[in-house]
Amino acid sequence: MRDLHNFPRVSLAHLPTPLEDAPRLSAALGGPRILIKRDDLTGLALGGNKVRKLELLLADALAQGADTVLTTGAVDSNHCRVTAAAAARLGLRCVLVLAARHEAPPLQGNLLLDRLFGAEVHLFPAPVPTAGNNRLLELTAAVRARGGKPYMFPAGGSTALGVLGYALTVEELLGQLAARHLTADYLVVASGTGGTHAGLLLGTTLFSPSFTTLAVNVIEADNVALSERTRAVYTEGAALLGLPENSARPAFTVRAGYVGGGYGVLSPGGAEAIRLLARTEGILLDPVYTGKAMAGLIDLVRTGELAADKTVIFLHTGGAPALFTQADTLAQQAALVSH
Numbered sequence: 001m002r003d004l005h006n007f008p009r010v011s012l013a014h015l016p017t018p019l020e021d022a023p024r025l026s027a028a029l030g031g032p033r034i035l036i037k038r039d040d041l042t043g044l045a046l047g048g049n050k051v052r053k054l055e056l057l058l059a060d061a062l063a064q065g066a067d068t069v070l071t072t073g074a075v076d077s078n079h080c081r082v083t084a085a086a087a088a089r090l091g092l093r094c095v096l097v098l099a100a101r102h103e104a105p106p107l108q109g110n111l112l113l114d115r116l117f118g119a120e121v122h123l124f125p126a127p128v129p130t131a132g133n134n135r136l137l138e139l140t141a142a143v144r145a146r147g148g149k150p151y152m153f154p155a156g157g158s159t160a161l162g163v164l165g166y167a168l169t170v171e172e173l174l175g176q177l178a179a180r181h182l183t184a185d186y187l188v189v190a191s192g193t194g195g196t197h198a199g200l201l202l203g204t205t206l207f208s209p210s211f212t213t214l215a216v217n218v219i220e221a222d223n224v225a226l227s228e229r230t231r232a233v234y235t236e237g238a239a240l241l242g243l244p245e246n247s248a249r250p251a252f253t254v255r256a257g258y259v260g261g262g263y264g265v266l267s268p269g270g271a272e273a274i275r276l277l278a279r280t281e282g283i284l285l286d287p288v289y290t291g292k293a294m295a296g297l298i299d300l301v302r303t304g305e306l307a308a309d310k311t312v313i314f315l316h317t318g319g320a321p322a323l324f325t326q327a328d329t330l331a332q333q334a335a336l337v338s339h
């Protein structure tokens with residue numbers, strides 16, 4: 001078996017990220033003790049969960065002598081924004097294929113930042129983040145044809161290698177909990193491509209934490225495709241690590257019912273969660289991922305599944321730039337102006 005710590009990484013993230021108590025949120029919900037793992041504060045270019053994956057992916061890109069990184073996502077992709085920033089920092093060219101609902105999306109949020117970091121942006125008309133995969137392959141071939149050395153990774157950086165960053169996060173969290181003599185019962189996280197969840201589950205196999213991971217589906221109303229993707233990335237990651245074939249795979253728990261009108265569309269529950277976190281803890285959530293994951297957490301507190309005697313960790317995966325691309329909808333749904 002390979003040692004997780006021996007995979008090369010480039011240092012991009014500020015680690016460990018803080019693990020903070022959210023007492024005013026707990027009180028407002030009359031619910032469990034809530035701790036927030038602040039991966040929104042990973043540091044690089046407004047942070048978020050994708051930075052941990054990039055530490056492994058870009059170390060591999062550099063080891064292979066790449067001069068250009070290519071990836072894809074939705075037009076407001078946090079993953080693409082931090083890839084563009086990391087590429088700038090490492091002196092690599094960056095090519096992004098971005099799926100956009102509208103032909104001329106406003107230069108705001110993550111798209112603005114992609115341009116600022118000097119990425120070559122290819123807009124692709126589609127509502128889903130993975131729709132640009134074929135275009136990505138064409139552009140990768142084009143880089144090779146002009147004598148460049150491309151390194152390509154899919155939406156979310158969710159490859160077997162990338163997601164090992166989240167196996168390491170489990171170890172980081174366990175150290176932080178132990179230092180405070182705490183144990184946690186649940187960890188709640190937003191799941192999009194499933195990579196972060198898969199990485200956390202690899203960490204669960206390796207480090208046997210006390211908590212169960214609950215992934216909130218922010219992509220679709222049912223869990224079939226997301227569970228399948230998560231399982232596939234988990235299996236590839238396990239093979240990369242050389243985990244024994246008979247090692248028990250942890251339970252996959254994906255919760256549906258919180259995506260609202262669809263991926264990227266602010267939901268009423270999401271708007272409520274964004275407003276509540278802002279006003280109880282001074283913490284920014286986002287309309288696409290963390291607002292909906294927190295809406296799931298709030299709902300599970302209200303239904304009694306996350307009981308008052310439990311300790312729950314919310315993994316804050318970032319995403320705040322999308323607050324500004326959805327400012328009007330947010331102001332309306334969260335009734336910001338009347339208060």
Ligand SMILES: *Cc1c(COP(=O)(O)O)cnc(C)c1O
Nearest residue numbers: 078192193194196289317318319
């Ligand atoms: C990408 C992203 C996620 C989901 O991570 P996956 O590994 O794609 O499941 C969650 N939150 C934010 C803010 C993200 O940008």
